[in-house]
Amino acid sequence: MKHGILTDILDYSNRANPYPLYEELRKTPVFHDGDGPYVISTYFDIQSLLHDPRLSSDARNLAATAGDPLAESGEEGAAALPPSFLKLDPPEHDRLRRMTNRPFGPPHSPHRIDGMRDDLRGIVTGLIDNLGDPGRIDLVDQFSYPFPVTMICRLLGVPREDEARFHVWADTLAASLDPDPDSDPTERDKTTHDARMELGMYLAGLIEERRKDPKDDMLSQLAVAHGEDGSMSTMELLSTAALLLIAGHETTVNLITNGMLTLLRHPDVLRQLRETPGLAVPLVEELLRFEPPVQLLPQRTPLVDIEVRGVTIPKGSSMWLILASGNRDPHRFEDPDRFDPYRKDIQHLGLGSGIHSCFGAPLARLEAQLALSELARRLENPQLIEDPPPYRQNAVLRGPRHLYVTCDGIRS
Amino acid sequence: MPDGALEHLKREGRIVVVGASLAGLRAAETLRDKGFAGSLTMIGDEPYEPYDRPPLSKQVLLGRAGAERTALPRRREIDAEWRLGVPAAGLDMAARRVKLADGDEVPYDRLLIATGVRARPWPNEAEAELEGVFVLRTRDDGAALARRLDAGPRRVLVVGAGFTGSEIASACRERGLEVTVAERGDAPLVGALGGVVGAVAAELQRENGVDLRTGIMVTALEGDATGRVRAAHFSDGTTLECDVVVVSLGAQRNTEWLSGSGLGAGPRGIACDAGCRAFDIRGIVTDDIFVAGDVARSPHPLFGYQFLSLEHWGNAVSQAETAAHNMLSESTDRRPHIWVPAFWSTQFGVNIKSVGVPPMGTEIMITQGSRAERRFTGVYGYQGRVIGAVTFDNCRWLQFYQQQIEATAPFPPPFPTVDRRPEGQKALPADFPDPSLPTHGPTITLSGYSPADRRMTFTPAGH
Numbered sequence: 001m002k003h004g005i006l007t008d009i010l011d012y013s014n015r016a017n018p019y020p021l022y023e024e025l026r027k028t029p030v031f032h033d034g035d036g037p038y039v040i041s042t043y044f045d046i047q048s049l050l051h052d053p054r055l056s057s058d059a060r061n062l063a064a065t066a067g068d069p070l071a072e073s074g075e076e077g078a079a080a081l082p083p084s085f086l087k088l089d090p091p092e093h094d095r096l097r098r099m100t101n102r103p104f105g106p107p108h109s110p111h112r113i114d115g116m117r118d119d120l121r122g123i124v125t126g127l128i129d130n131l132g133d134p135g136r137i138d139l140v141d142q143f144s145y146p147f148p149v150t151m152i153c154r155l156l157g158v159p160r161e162d163e164a165r166f167h168v169w170a171d172t173l174a175a176s177l178d179p180d181p182d183s184d185p186t187e188r189d190k191t192t193h194d195a196r197m198e199l200g201m202y203l204a205g206l207i208e209e210r211r212k213d214p215k216d217d218m219l220s221q222l223a224v225a226h227g228e229d230g231s232m233s234t235m236e237l238l239s240t241a242a243l244l245l246i247a248g249h250e251t252t253v254n255l256i257t258n259g260m261l262t263l264l265r266h267p268d269v270l271r272q273l274r275e276t277p278g279l280a281v282p283l284v285e286e287l288l289r290f291e292p293p294v295q296l297l298p299q300r301t302p303l304v305d306i307e308v309r310g311v312t313i314p315k316g317s318s319m320w321l322i323l324a325s326g327n328r329d330p331h332r333f334e335d336p337d338r339f340d341p342y343r344k345d346i347q348h349l350g351l352g353s354g355i356h357s358c359f360g361a362p363l364a365r366l367e368a369q370l371a372l373s374e375l376a377r378r379l380e381n382p383q384l385i386e387d388p389p390p391y392r393q394n395a396v397l398r399g400p401r402h403l404y405v406t407c408d409g410i411r412s
Numbered sequence: 413m414p415d416g417a418l419e420h421l422k423r424e425g426r427i428v429v430v431g432a433s434l435a436g437l438r439a440a441e442t443l444r445d446k447g448f449a450g451s452l453t454m455i456g457d458e459p460y461e462p463y464d465r466p467p468l469s470k471q472v473l474l475g476r477a478g479a480e481r482t483a484l485p486r487r488r489e490i491d492a493e494w495r496l497g498v499p500a501a502g503l504d505m506a507a508r509r510v511k512l513a514d515g516d517e518v519p520y521d522r523l524l525i526a527t528g529v530r531a532r533p534w535p536n537e538a539e540a541e542l543e544g545v546f547v548l549r550t551r552d553d554g555a556a557l558a559r560r561l562d563a564g565p566r567r568v569l570v571v572g573a574g575f576t577g578s579e580i581a582s583a584c585r586e587r588g589l590e591v592t593v594a595e596r597g598d599a600p601l602v603g604a605l606g607g608v609v610g611a612v613a614a615e616l617q618r619e620n621g622v623d624l625r626t627g628i629m630v631t632a633l634e635g636d637a638t639g640r641v642r643a644a645h646f647s648d649g650t651t652l653e654c655d656v657v658v659v660s661l662g663a664q665r666n667t668e669w670l671s672g673s674g675l676g677a678g679p680r681g682i683a684c685d686a687g688c689r690a691f692d693i694r695g696i697v698t699d700d701i702f703v704a705g706d707v708a709r710s711p712h713p714l715f716g717y718q719f720l721s722l723e724h725w726g727n728a729v730s731q732a733e734t735a736a737h738n739m740l741s742e743s744t745d746r747r748p749h750i751w752v753p754a755f756w757s758t759q760f761g762v763n764i765k766s767v768g769v770p771p772m773g774t775e776i777m778i779t780q781g782s783r784a785e786r787r788f789t790g791v792y793g794y795q796g797r798v799i800g801a802v803t804f805d806n807c808r809w810l811q812f813y814q815q816q817i818e819a820t821a822p823f824p825p826p827f828p829t830v831d832r833r834p835e836g837q838k839a840l841p842a843d844f845p846d847p848s849l850p851t852h853g854p855t856i857t858l859s860g861y862s863p864a865d866r867r868m869t870f871t872p873a874g875h
């Protein structure tokens with residue numbers, strides 16, 4: 001009866017609207033079929049499990065992944081980087097995250113993000129100025145896509161003249177998260193592998209330079225740091241830089257694109273945002289609930305048999321925590337399928353929870369707030385050309401591949 | 413209650429709140445939220461509108477926020493008559509009137525008592541009067557102490573190393589001031605967290621340059637000719653020169669104004685049922701007098717129906733909300749106050765949090781992290797059950813242990829976790845001081861029968 005619901009979720013034809021499937025899934029809060037993953041879909045269960053010290057994010061604790069269609073293929077290993085802190089447990093996770101946070105956020109660097117505000121606004125303005133023909137804009141390729149990469153470059157301290165090369169690698173890596181089913185897999189793997197190697201070599205060179213002549217950027221600060229947690233090895237640093245790039249790219253693209261799509265579907269809210277740019281703050285929270293860019297977390301595993309709602313999940317099983325389903329759980333949110341930026345109670349799961357909750361959250365929020373309020377202000381009478389838009393393949397990092405919009409003009 | 417009486421109360425009844433601080437304010441807001449349209453009177457002996465106390469030993473002492481900028485954020489309008497700067501001096505239960513110190517009387521249909529606690533003063537009155545001797549409970553205390561620290565004293569002596577005393581010492585060190593802490597117990601925080609964790613707190617203090625002296629008592633304070641404090645004498649015969657002394661010996665309940673009223677109020681607070689209704693001295697529950705916050709002690713199903721007195725911010729808020737709800741409800745609609753105790757403190761750059769009732773624990777297991785690194789989770793056990801937990805810079809895990817407490821899960825925890833270290837392989841004696849000896853400021857006090865069997869079903873909200 002329930003058979004096939006996971007296949008349905010992964011099935012591309014359901015990408016535009018997976019929410020009815022999640023609703024179905026919530027009827028079996030701990031779903032398990034054959035040798036597939038254990039799938040958790042209600043808000044309170046997900047929230048508890050994200051704070052449960054018996055769960056590991058470290059793939060080395062997985063027993064078998066044969067039945068998990070989202071299990072990693074291992075091609076990432078080809079780059080031979082050590083696992084990033086996303087995929088580590090404490091104490092290694094905590095040490096690396098702490099060290100990475102030192103030049104990034106409070107208490108040591110309370111002004112880093114705020115200091116990027118002008119820079120971010122400049123990037124947004126530049127991208128909107130160059131949108132070209134207002135009659136047909138692809139908001140993904142022309143806006144959402146380039147924005148976060150530029151931002152990560154500025155954050156890390158990639159010199160302006162190298163940003164173009166960086167974009168090419170980032171695009172290739174992002175595409176590998178979202179393989180075109182018609183392309184040749186060997187060719188694809190090789191392209192990805194090459195991009196990863198080139199990016200790695202480039203960053204390694206940059207790190208070397210910054211060690212000798214440190215600047216104020218994050219890469220320099222990370223390269224020269226030595227405190228109570230020791231220093232980061234070059235390999236750790238490479239893996240952290242790659243994590244920031246990957247974790248902060250596709251996610252931000254999707255947040256901004258999902259945001260515009262949702263606004264274009266709710267013209268009243270779009271108008272309110274234009275009139276009151278401050279609305280962007282709660283609006284972005286509601287977006288992270290309503291259309292979260294990370295739909296599910298596919299890489300938790302229990303260190304010991306655990307019981308969730310009477311179901312025993314054996315040690316080493318793979319688990320999926322469906323954040324996007326928890327966000328629409330009617331036991332947690334009133335009228336969950338309604339997009340309401342004025343919602344008072346908005347503790348969503350869109351940025352995760354617990355020790356792995358999104359490291360880049362303050363930056364992600366600021367980026368989306370600036371991008372959406374500026375787009376709302378400057379695009380004159382924007383309309384969707386195609387609804388639903390064409391989506392990417394990826395069911396985890398879900399979002400439109402293109403978002404074609406037409407407008408009457410672009411305000412200055 | 414006869415039909416219609418409740419509606420009448422909601423429409424035009426008179427509710428009086430004595431104690432205009434955290435619990436009083438949150439109760440008043442909840443009353444209005446629930447549709448109470450009658451008259452609301454807030455009686456408070458302090459001249460200020462409700463303000464927040466936790467910052468007084470933290471940001472305020474560091475000079476980062478003025479004591480006058482601690483006003484509590486308002487959740488909504490409460491449209492109350494404020495009687496500030498005048499204490500309630502008595503209660504006539506039969507006539508349903510609160511007597512004020514200025515001679516006025518205020519009649520009520522429902523009364524909420526939220527008079528909290530005050531700092532226990534230095535026992536020798538003449539010594540307590542010396543200039544430079546402080547306590548810390550109120551906004552005025554905070555402002556005066558901060559001003560004094562601004563002036564750069566040569567040495568500060570903190571008497572008592574409970575949470576407040578430790579936070580004061582931390583603020584002094586952060587300001588670069590020399591500070592001595594004297595504690596009768598074997599370590600800071602022993603009353604609240606036991607000796608195993610107390611030892612970590614002790615190292616933390618010493619590493620941060622505190623001159624920590626434990627197992628010792630201050631026997632006398634000495635003033636100079638102008639009436640300023642200049643030295644303290646200790647039980648080991650030594651003397652310390654100091655120009656500021658902060659007495660941090662815990663709290664006393666503000667219940668004196670109720671003596672002779674017939675209400676069950678005394679030095680241990682005001683006993684109430686799980687629905688926040690006060691008991692009278694005959695042990696009979698009243699129907700029109702409710703209690704909330706630091707002054708209350710109430711039975712808790714998770715802890716064997718022991719009466720808990722909690723000096724916890726979160727408890728004051730939650731109990732106030734429950735009391736307000738129950739004041740306006742028929743008996744079957746009333747809710748029990750079953751908040752799981754939770755407390756936080758920041759000191760010496762470490763964020764300490766606890767849930768449950770650690771002082772009930774006889775054993776502790778360090779389930780995650782390491783004491784040497786000052787980042788760990790300790791779980792307390794009592795009769796084979798998880799009863800409390802504490803984290804040092806590890807608070808993201810606390811919610812899990814709270815659920816363990818709510819589920820009366822077995823102790824020691826029989827499962828592995830992430831970040832389990834060698835020291836976390838087995839439970840240790842929690843090493844609490846003998847509860848019959850007063851310690852300096854445990855923030856939870858237990859009184860009542862010893863719990864025999866704690867197995868029961870507890871369904872927390874939201875699950």
Ligand SMILES: Cc1cc2nc3c(=O)[nH]c(=O)nc-3n(C[C@H](O)[C@H](O)[C@H](O)COP(=O)(O)OP(=O)(O)OC[C@H]3O[C@@H](n4cnc5c(N)ncnc54)[C@H](O)[C@@H]3O)c2cc1C
Binds near residue numbers: 434464466669706
């Ligand atoms: C310095 C300091 C730091 C703290 N830090 C923390 C912390 O980090 N974490 C935490 O959980 N808790 C902390 N607390 C505890 C927390 O502030 C209290 O739990 C909370 O204030 C309790 O609120 P309450 O309304 O019950 O009592 P109170 O805040 O004590 O208020 C009672 C009010 O009633 C008034 N009153 C007394 N008698 C009368 C009378 N007869 N007539 C009229 N009015 C009267 C009092 O003057 C007072 O204004 C701290 C407390 C202090 C003092």
Ligand code: HEM
Binds near residue numbers: 349351364
């Ligand atoms: C805009 C949208 C973003 C969303 C929706 C998002 C979402 C998430 C989620 C759900 C997690 C939890 C993963 C887990 O628990 O396994 C996470 C982790 C993380 N995110 Fe984000 N993210 C966003 C942007 C960013 C940005 C801009 C950065 C970097 C600057 C970033 C860096 C990270 C890192 C480093 C982690 C790992 C944290 C850890 O393991 O401790 N993210 N993110």
